[in-house]
Amino acid sequence: MGTHLVQEFCRFCRESKRLRQLLRDTRRCFREINSVRGADGKRPCSAQLSEQENLDIESNINKVPCLIVLGQTCAAKVHVINQIFQQVVLPLPDDHQVEPRWRTVCFRYGSTPSLSLSLPGSYELVNDLMLRDDAWKTISAQNLELRENESDIPDLADGTATLEVKMRHSLLKDGGMVAMSPSSVEGMCAWEDFGRISKNRVPVVIYAIARNKLSEQDLLFLRELLEIHPDISVFFIKVPDVTSPRLRGNHCHDNGHNHDCKSTNGVSHGDHKTTNIDTSTTLNQNNVHIIIETQTATSDGIDENTPQSPDTVVTSVGMFQQLLHVGFLSPLPPSRLSSSKLAQTFTESGGSSRASDSELVEDFAQFPDAVAAFTHQVLERHLLRVTNLLHLVHTRTLETFILVAFDMSRDMLVTPRKLEFAREREGELYESLMQMALLKQDEIQNLIATTISGMRDELLEKATDYEFIGVNIPDSGCPGSSSDLKVCSAEIQDLMLGSLNRAIAGKLLGSVDVLRDSYTGVLTRCLRSLEETDHESTEATRTTEALKEILNSAYQVEITVRAGASLARVLLEKMKQLMHSMPWRTSPLINNEWKRKVAADMLNSLRETRLAKSICSQIKDHLRRSHDAFTAALKQLEARHCGRLERTEEQRLRLRKCYAPRVARLVLESTSLRDSILFGMPVLGREIGRGQYGVVYSCESWAGTAPCAIKTVVPPDDRHWNDLALEFYYTKNVPEHDRIVALRGAIIDTTFSLASPAVLLVMDRLQRDLYVAIKTGLDWLSRLQVAIDVVEGIRYLHSLGLVHRDIKLKNVLLDKQNRGKITDLGFCKPEAMMSGSIVGTPIHMAPELFTKRYDSSVDVYAFGILFWYVCAGHTQLPYAFEQCQDKEMLWTSVKRGIRPERLQQFQPDCWELMNESWDGNPSRRPLLGDVEVKLRAIYRRNYDEQGKKQCHHSQRLSTGPLPSETGLSSVDMDSI
Numbered sequence: 021m022g023t024h025l026v027q028e029f030c031r032f033c034r035e036s037k038r039l040r041q042l043l044r045d046t047r048r049c050f051r052e053i054n055s056v057r058g059a060d061g062k063r064p065c066s067a068q069l070s071e072q073e074n075l076d077i078e079s080n081i082n083k084v085p086c087l088i089v090l091g092q093t094c095a096a097k098v099h100v101i102n103q104i105f106q107q108v109v110l111p112l113p114d115d116h117q118v119e120p121r122w123r124t125v126c127f128r129y130g131s132t133p134s135l136s137l138s139l140p141g142s143y144e145l146v147n148d149l150m151l152r153d154d155a156w157k158t159i160s161a162q163n164l165e166l167r168e169n170e171s172d173i174p175d176l177a178d179g180t181a182t183l184e185v186k187m188r189h190s191l192l193k194d195g196g197m198v199a200m201s202p203s204s205v206e207g208m209c210a211w212e213d214f215g216r217i218s219k220n221r222v223p224v225v226i227y228a229i230a231r232n233k234l235s236e237q238d239l240l241f242l243r244e245l246l247e248i249h250p251d252i253s254v255f256f257i258k259v260p261d262v263t264s265p266r267l268r269g270n271h272c273h274d275n276g277h278n279h280d281c282k283s284t285n286g287v288s289h290g291d292h293k294t295t296n297i298d299t300s301t302t303l304n305q306n307n308v309h310i311i312i313e314t315q316t317a318t319s320d321g322i323d324e325n326t327p328q329s330p331d332t333v334v335t336s337v338g339m340f341q342q343l344l345h346v347g348f349l350s351p352l353p354p355s356r357l358s359s360s361k362l363a364q365t366f367t368e369s370g371g372s373s374r375a376s377d378s379e380l381v382e383d384f385a386q387f388p389d390a391v392a393a394f395t396h397q398v399l400e401r402h403l404l405r406v407t408n409l410l411h412l413v414h415t416r417t418l419e420t421f422i423l424v425a426f427d428m429s430r431d432m433l434v435t436p437r438k439l440e441f442a443r444e445r446e447g448e449l450y451e452s453l454m455q456m457a458l459l460k461q462d463e464i465q466n467l468i469a470t471t472i473s474g475m476r477d478e479l480l481e482k483a484t485d486y487e488f489i490g491v492n493i494p495d496s497g498c499p500g501s502s503s504d505l506k507v508c509s510a511e512i513q514d515l516m517l518g519s520l521n522r523a524i525a526g527k528l529l530g531s532v533d534v535l536r537d538s539y540t541g542v543l544t545r546c547l548r549s550l551e552e553t554d555h556e557s558t559e560a561t562r563t564t565e566a567l568k569e570i571l572n573s574a575y576q577v578e579i580t581v582r583a584g585a586s587l588a589r590v591l592l593e594k595m596k597q598l599m600h601s602m603p604w605r606t607s608p609l610i611n612n613e614w615k616r617k618v619a620a621d622m623l624n625s626l627r628e629t630r631l632a633k634s635i636c637s638q639i640k641d642h643l644r645r646s647h648d649a650f651t652a653a654l655k656q657l658e659a660r661h662c663g664r665l666e667r668t669e670e671q672r673l674r675l676r677k678c679y680a681p682r683v684a685r686l687v688l689e690s691t692s693l694r695d696s697i698l699f700g701m702p703v704l705g706r707e708i709g710r711g712q713y714g715v716v717y718s719c720e721s722w723a724g725t726a727p728c729a730i731k732t733v734v735p736p737d738d739r740h741w742n743d744l745a746l747e748f749y750y751t752k753n754v755p756e757h758d759r760i761v762a763l764r765g766a767i768i769d770t771t772f773s774l775a776s777p778a779v780l781l782v783m784d785r786l787q788r789d790l791y792v793a794i795k796t797g798l799d800w801l802s803r804l805q806v807a808i809d810v811v812e813g814i815r816y817l818h819s820l821g822l823v824h825r826d827i828k829l830k831n832v833l834l835d836k837q838n839r840g841k842i843t844d845l846g847f848c849k850p851e852a853m854m855s856g857s858i859v860g861t862p863i864h865m866a867p868e869l870f871t872k873r874y875d876s877s878v879d880v881y882a883f884g885i886l887f888w889y890v891c892a893g894h895t896q897l898p899y900a901f902e903q904c905q906d907k908e909m910l911w912t913s914v915k916r917g918i919r920p921e922r923l924q925q926f927q928p929d930c931w932e933l934m935n936e937s938w939d940g941n942p943s944r945r946p947l948l949g950d951v952e953v954k955l956r957a958i959y960r961r962n963y964d965e966q967g968k969k970q971c972h973h974s975q976r977l978s979t980g981p982l983p984s985e986t987g988l989s990s991v992d993m994d995s996i
């Protein structure tokens with residue numbers, strides 16, 4: 021067992037080391053990304069761990085494993101400790117009737133064995149030097165015992181002191197530790213030192229059960245343990261009664277330095293006899309499955325064929341129930357989960373620890389294997405937790421980067437269009453308002469005339485009833501002075517103008533208000549969004565302000581007030597003339613008649629044409645000024661956006677080509693670490709294919725997938741590494757789909773080649789690729805079905821915003837039913853992350869790929885070429901392509917419009933479909949949804965025709981075929 025545990029501890033240390041390295045790489049990468057500043061002094065993107073993540077990772081990444089043995093009795097714990105070390109390091113207590121009082125014991129690594137007593141906090145008690153000098157193989161009981169309290173005064177120092185044991189054992193290397201709890205004292209349940217010992221360690225807790233039942237004291241202890249450490253898992257092991265004189269002799273053979281240990285029930289290592297374990301599953305009252313191992317030991321110590329007392333079963337069930345009640349065991353069978361299940365649970369829980377995975381093992385013979393497996397599980401879960409924390413940081417950062425890149429792409433695409441839109445709309449608005457100002461003159465004139473005539477009686481009435489405010493007129497009606505007369509006239513004027521102004525303004529507004537929302541709403545929103553991204557624009561330079569001014573020119577009350585003011589001016593002049601021309605100018609009586617007369621004369625003398633002209637020219641002046649201000653503001657805004665977009669493009673390139681791939685590599689590394697912890701290395705089988713970038717091997721199974729294919733890629737340098745990592749990320753995140761070959765995982769294999777580590781991409785294994793299938797004579801209908809499958813697959817990728825960029829025969833794999841799936845999403849990228857790289861396989865590459873500006877329609881082009889092969893039914897190059905001596909010549913021809921030739925067997929709609937698909941103008945290529953519909957129609961027609969032919973053929977067969985017709989069916993079936 022020692023070796024098993026040592027292996028687990030070593031593995032843990034190895035993986036922890038990788039994790040620490042990954043954390044260092046993460047920090048370095050983030051530091052470098054954060055140190056970059058844009059021209060504006062700002063960080064283009066930031067990558068960081070949150071405070072909580074930092075804390076979580078820091079506090080977990082340096083932990084070392086530690087086995088902590090708790091138990092009902094000293095003897096049981098000693099037995100477990102000796103089994104763990106495979107040597108008798110601790111003596112069995114002398115008298116099993118009286119439970120000895122032993123202190124905490126901690127075993128650590130030391131090149132020379134030594135003993136010491138120390139207090140919590142590492143203060144060594146030096147008053148008992150005997151302990152250190154004592155040469156020992158088995159530590160004497162004297163050193164373990166808590167001193168009897170002679171004076172009735174508790175010796176606290178002695179009571180809490182720990183026996184520190186240093187010894188040379190592989191388990192204790194690299195900081196590993198084994199600890200044994202002190203004897204439980206009546207009334208004191210919790211073991212305070214548990215927290216101290218397990219601090220900065222990953223505790224693997226074993227509880228040695230010596231009796232058939234847990235006492236109240238035991239249950240209290242366990243309850244408290246669970247309360248303080250709710251995530252804890254405990255391995256409960258039933259230890260045989262080692263203090264029984266009958267078994268005592270067999271406890272452990274001390275054979276010198278390396279003591280061999282044999283468990284008392286006969287389970288052995290090396291040459292020891294084995295126990296036959298009869299495992300039976302019993303159902304208790306609660307329908308809970310528990311496993312009860314009944315022993316029929318064949319070794320010394322337990323009589324052969326000892327009948328199992330029914331009490332044993334009852335006890336097991338009782339113990340199970342007790343632990344179930346405390347909360348350690350769950351009603352489900354022990355959760356030694358399969359790797360894939362563990363991965364699933366782990367991912368679902370977001371990496372947090374799961375509910376208790378404690379176990380109860382009744383048969384001590386199972387201890388070595390079971391405790392090693394339990395240790396594996398506890399340590400693995402800890403590693404996974406930390407790995408997942410890091411992985412989440414990596415993926416979150418990468419996702420943010422991709423989203424930022426998307427936003428940047430959209431910004432660069434949309435901003436110039438928005439500016440153009442704003443310019444055009446404002447131009448239209450300005451023109452139409454100017455036009456309206458011209459046209460409106462007559463309208464306004466009419467408006468004024470109708471308003472005046474319509475309101476005439478009302479206004480005169482109002483004037484008659486008017487009570488002066490600024491002057492006191494005696495009942496006789498004689499004004500005190502000429503200035504009183506002026507004030508009276510002015511008040512009547514104001515009354516008239518005020519009422520007219522409001523009425524005219526109201527009508528003007530009403531006539532043009534309809535335009536406001538429908539015409540200007542979109543424009544205002546567009547300008548506002550442009551200004552939101554432009555942090556330099558101030559209130560004064562805002563285009564929205566300028567636009568508001570334009571709109572005010574025509575609609576706002578401000579204008580009408582101003583128009584009113586000018587109207588007032590005009591009217592004032594009018595009144596002056598009026599006053600001079602009045603016959604009763606010298607001393608009129610200011611009575612109702614006078615008021616009515618003044619108002620009537622004023623209304624009569626108002627010239628609508630002049631008023632209307634004045635209002636319109638005001639509107640036009642205002643419009644012109646506002647339009648100029650708008651154009652200037654828009655120009656400034658455009659200039660600022662231009663500079664900003666240049667910086668954005670730089671940042672986007674840096675994001676796409678540098679930051680995202682670097683973070684993707686971290687994602688790949690944490691994924692690989694997680695997968696290798698969970699599933700181990702895949703075992704490579706025979707070679708099944710070779711591509712430009714690596715060899716593909718078969719693999720029986722990995723991570724619950726069987727069979728798999730493993731593509732090995734050895735990236736030559738950092739750039740390739742990072743790019744591959746980014747591609748892996750996209751591919752891995754494509755949700756499962758029937759028409760896409762699933763990528764199951766990626767493992768970095770540092771032992772693959774001497775030169776550089778390899779990435780092993782694990783995917784589902786299929787039967788063959790479409791190239792081989794066509795070459796070996798796949799029939800026409802199956803080929804058509806595969807073409808439909810390919811279109812479905814591409815459509816799915818496009819729906820996720822991904823472009824495949826390498827659709828070709830060899831990247832379509834066929835399953836047992838000859839259904840197609842797209843693979844090799846190596847060049848697959850979201851459009852926002854494409855940097856215009858020229859990628860793909862020469863004959864399938866659309867001409868616009870060379871302009872470096874292309875979109876998802878390159879996949880439609882590639883499908884067109886693939887469909888040519890599907891319809892041709894062979895894999896020879898099209899004649900036109902065959903004539904090209906190299907790929908440059910091929911591309912020149914393709915750019916000139918040269919395409920594969922029409923073959924005799926092509927059905928007209930198939931030929932039409934390929935021609936549409938490989939159109940040189942991407943915007944004329946069909947939508948894949950339409951392609952699929954057409955392909956399905958072609959398939960249906962061919963299927964029906966084939967059915968008819970077969971029917972006809974079988975009818976002929978029944979009557980005997982004509983000699984000339986035999987053998988034609990396969991050619992016939994294959995003809996297109």
Ligand SMILES: Nc1ncnc2c1ncn2[C@@H]1O[C@H](COP(=O)(O)OP(=O)(O)OP(=O)(O)O)[C@@H](O)[C@H]1O
Pocket residue numbers: 708709710711712713714715716729731761783784785786787788789830831833843844
């Ligand atoms: N999942 C798989 N199942 C079965 N065979 C596969 C699988 N993946 C690849 N192959 C086989 O391995 C061959 C090589 O695949 P690989 O993806 O490395 O290269 P390729 O697609 O042919 O070319 P390139 O390297 O240019 O992409 C394929 O042609 C196919 O026959």
